[in-house]
Every structure is written in C-alpha cells, then in structure tokens.
Amino acid sequence: MDQTTYSGHLAVHHGDDAPFADERNRYLRHCAEGGATQASLKIKRNELLWIAARLGRDASVGIDIEALRRIAIDREQAHGAVTAARRVVDIGRPWLRFLGWWREPSARFEYQSQLDEYVRWMREERGFTPSTLEQWTRVIGRFLRWCDQTNRQLGDLQAADIDAYFVTQATGRWSRVSVAATASGLRVFLRYAGKRGMCADRLAGSICRPRLYRQESLPYAPNWSDVQRMLADVETDKPRDIRDRAILLLLAVYGMRSGEVVALRLDQIDWSGRTLRLFRLKRRQPQIYPLVPSVAEALARYIDTVRPPSSCPEVFLCMQAPRRPLKAGSIYDVANRRFVGLGIEAAHRGGMHCAMPAPLGFLPKVCR
Structure with missing residues (x-):
C-alpha cells in the first residue's frame, strides 16, 4: 500500500x-x-x-x-x-x-441439485429475467424443502400430496392471488420434472389454480392521499430523504417496480428531450415516457447534490461505502420506512407502483 x-x-x-x-x-x-x-x-x-x-x-x-x-x-x-x-x-x-476465502454455511437439502438444474433451465433455455428467477426459485425451493421435511420422494408424488402442501402451507396465510401464483409455478416445474423423469408425467395436469376475478386484489396499494403524505415526509434537505423522494416518485408516478428502479441508468434520462426511457420487466420491452417536471427536479437534485462520484451507470447508489448500486430489496425498505413512520396501513407495502393518481396513470408511451 x-x-x-x-x-x-x-x-x-x-x-x-x-x-x-x-x-x-x-x-x-x-x-x-x-x-x-x-x-x-x-x-x-x-x-x-x-x-x-x-x-x-x-x-x-x-x-x-x-x-x-x-x-x-x-x-x-x-x-x-x-x-x-x-x-x-x-x-x-x-x-x-x-x-474468495469465505465459506458459506451449508444449507443444501435433498432436492438442491434438482432445484439448481431447474434454475439453469429457466435462465438459459427460457431466458427469464433475474427478478423472475429469484421469485420462482423461492416458490419452487419452498415446495421442495417441504417435500424433504415431510419425507416425500419427488418420484412418488401424487395429486394428494400437492393438495396436502396447499392445505398445510397456504391455509390462513396465503391470499388467493398467492395460491394462484404458486399453483402456476408448481405446474410449470412439475411439467419440467415430468419430462425429465423426476416425477409422474401427469402430475402437473392435476393442479388447478383458483379462479381470480378482475381487480380482485384491489385496493393493492395505499391511497393517493397516503402517497402524498409519504412524499411530503421526504421533502427535506437530508441526503437520504432527497434520494428517497426521487425513488418514491418513480414508483408512484410511473408505476415502476423495484427491479426497474435499481436498474435505471443515467443514460436513460434524456434531460434535453424531457423523456425517460425505461425497460419494463413485466413487458420485457423498452418504453419511453415524458419526464414529469416533479420527477425531473427530484432526480436532478439527487444526482447533483447527493449521489456520490462513481463509475457505476446506475442512478441509485448506496449512501455509504462501498458505493454500489442498490438492490431491489432496498427499494422495499425505502417505502416501508415511510409506512411505519407515518402509520399507514396497506395490504402490500411493496405496492407503491400501483398507487398512481388517475391523471398520471395514463401517461402516453412515446414509442414502444
């Protein structure tokens, strides 16, 4: 040195x-x-x-x-x-x-190799995004660990075992939306496993997800009046609040997801053209939106006065060293701090991206 x-x-x-x-x-x-x-x-x-x-x-x-x-x-x-x-x-x-000397704790279970193989298939053959991979790895991993803990062999699974999983795990804890999402994930996995001889080929067809009705899960996010309270709460000169205000506005105005916020790069903001170019994870395609003045002001204030010097292209970085890009879970923490501090109740505290006011909920897509 x-x-x-x-x-x-x-x-x-x-x-x-x-x-x-x-x-x-x-x-x-x-x-x-x-x-x-x-x-x-x-x-x-x-x-x-x-x-x-x-x-x-x-x-x-x-x-x-x-x-x-x-x-x-x-x-x-x-x-x-x-x-x-x-x-x-x-x-x-x-x-x-x-x-490279750290040895991670061993948390492997009987079906870890099958889970790893399935994750590789989702990534390399299906081309799923990292956020989707993380979600389905969690869903399928939870099911396979349950099989391991209850001494169920993957090759001997029957439809009654799938029913037992939902009865013991979902009752009183999962919403209908969560049950439907898990059922869809298990059906895809078991179809994959059946084709590779890991389980009965017909097992996937025995899974029926519950029927979901349009707008069943609404209200999914806080009221717009609560969102305005959260935005007012971060309207200070504190560096963390300056950063959090820019993040909350992106969530609320553009309906961005946490993965989209952390992936936002400096070159996606066109200051002179007053547009914001996003890559929507759900649609898996780029979209260009008008750069709303309030969002532009919040982003500019953060970048000019708070964002530390860094070669990272991402907009939002950690406040303390090492100066690396934020992770998706950090966006949840940004919103959750305001929910708790202001005593705001919401069914899903990560649902700020669903809280757009009516006038801004119809922002035109300049191009697709």
Missing part, C-alpha cells in the same frame, strides 16, 4: 509483520477506491490486523462463520465490549469474501 493512495495513519508501517499483509492491503485499497473514508479505513485496518493474526496458514482453504465468531469472542473478551465482536464479523466477512 503506497503513501500516495493512503496517507497518514493508513500507510502500512515497515514493522507490520502480521500475516496476510498483501491480502489486507489489497482489500483496503479496494475499500478506498469504493469511497471509504480515512476513519473507516483505519478501523478496518485495525480489525484486519486482529483477525489476520488469528487465522491459520490454511485460511485460503475457507473460513466459515463459526471460525470467525470464535475470533470475535476473543476480541470481545479482550475489550469487554459486544460491539468489538460485532466489528470482527462485520469487517472480517467482507474481507474474506473479497479474497
């Missing part, structure tokens, strides 16, 4: 003979390039010294959470503070992941 990159206390002393010096220096350089402050880098450096001194020479083979927790306990006993142990885990785990 050279003096030009890390000044003052971050420069590596010549007397630093602790193990894995090169690995520690490379990670600190990575953190600095990601926007970490001098104070943050100093804390990371001290914790990594402690961790490195307690790792074995075979650390590159893999370190799991239990080994890291043992080091954290030593840290806590030496300093008498729970926060010291927490820092070891919070700093050590990203470092080990950066090096």
Whole structure:
C-alpha cells in the first residue's frame, strides 16, 4: 500500500509483520477506491490486523462463520465490549469474501441439485429475467424443502400430496392471488420434472389454480392521499430523504417496480428531450415516457447534490461505502420506512407502483 493512495495513519508501517499483509492491503485499497473514508479505513485496518493474526496458514482453504465468531469472542473478551465482536464479523466477512476465502454455511437439502438444474433451465433455455428467477426459485425451493421435511420422494408424488402442501402451507396465510401464483409455478416445474423423469408425467395436469376475478386484489396499494403524505415526509434537505423522494416518485408516478428502479441508468434520462426511457420487466420491452417536471427536479437534485462520484451507470447508489448500486430489496425498505413512520396501513407495502393518481396513470408511451 503506497503513501500516495493512503496517507497518514493508513500507510502500512515497515514493522507490520502480521500475516496476510498483501491480502489486507489489497482489500483496503479496494475499500478506498469504493469511497471509504480515512476513519473507516483505519478501523478496518485495525480489525484486519486482529483477525489476520488469528487465522491459520490454511485460511485460503475457507473460513466459515463459526471460525470467525470464535475470533470475535476473543476480541470481545479482550475489550469487554459486544460491539468489538460485532466489528470482527462485520469487517472480517467482507474481507474474506473479497479474497474468495469465505465459506458459506451449508444449507443444501435433498432436492438442491434438482432445484439448481431447474434454475439453469429457466435462465438459459427460457431466458427469464433475474427478478423472475429469484421469485420462482423461492416458490419452487419452498415446495421442495417441504417435500424433504415431510419425507416425500419427488418420484412418488401424487395429486394428494400437492393438495396436502396447499392445505398445510397456504391455509390462513396465503391470499388467493398467492395460491394462484404458486399453483402456476408448481405446474410449470412439475411439467419440467415430468419430462425429465423426476416425477409422474401427469402430475402437473392435476393442479388447478383458483379462479381470480378482475381487480380482485384491489385496493393493492395505499391511497393517493397516503402517497402524498409519504412524499411530503421526504421533502427535506437530508441526503437520504432527497434520494428517497426521487425513488418514491418513480414508483408512484410511473408505476415502476423495484427491479426497474435499481436498474435505471443515467443514460436513460434524456434531460434535453424531457423523456425517460425505461425497460419494463413485466413487458420485457423498452418504453419511453415524458419526464414529469416533479420527477425531473427530484432526480436532478439527487444526482447533483447527493449521489456520490462513481463509475457505476446506475442512478441509485448506496449512501455509504462501498458505493454500489442498490438492490431491489432496498427499494422495499425505502417505502416501508415511510409506512411505519407515518402509520399507514396497506395490504402490500411493496405496492407503491400501483398507487398512481388517475391523471398520471395514463401517461402516453412515446414509442414502444
């Protein structure tokens, strides 16, 4: 680590003979390039010294959470503070992941290989988007884990077993919409599994999803008056509120989904032409919308005053280092904080994208 990159206390002393010096220096350089402050880098450096001194020479083979927790306990006993142990885990785990030395906890189950194969098929053969893959992996994984836990063999499944799954898992917990979506997902999976000899070929045909009626799930999102309260709540000079206001306006005005918000890039905003070019995940095609003045103002304020300098093309980045793009789950957190803080009740707190007011709900598509 050279003096030009890390000044003052971050420069590596010549007397630093602790193990894995090169690995520690490379990670600190990575953190600095990601926007970490001098104070943050100093804390990371001290914790990594402690961790490195307690790792074995075979650390590159893999370190799991239990080994890291043992080091954290030593840290806590030496300093008498729970926060010291927490820092070891919070700093050590990203470092080990950066090096490729982190060993994820084993959570495999009997049908993990079948699930992995199905996910590859959905991605490579069907071309599903990452958000769809994540959704169906969760739905099918839940079903296969239930089969494992109840000692049901995939090759011996009968229609009665599918009924038992919905009776035990869905009753009192799933809405009709959730039941219908799960039934559709299972039907596709079992049709796939039947063609590959994993289960009876006719099993998929025995699944009947409940009938859904038009607009059955409405109201699905908060009232527009509640959305206006949420927007007013973020109309402050706080950096996080400035970012959150831009996100909430995209959700409410354009009906964007969380995956569409986090995927939005700077080059999709045409300031001079006053248009916003989106790639709609549901329709799987680009669409161009007029750039509504209130949204343009919120986006410009965030980009000009809050968004950290970064080579990332995505608009919305984490507020703290590392400066990486937000994940879809972070968008839920943005909305949920306002729901909880303002005491707003809604059946689906991720449904801000369904809360468009009538005048803006008919924004014209400039082109398709």
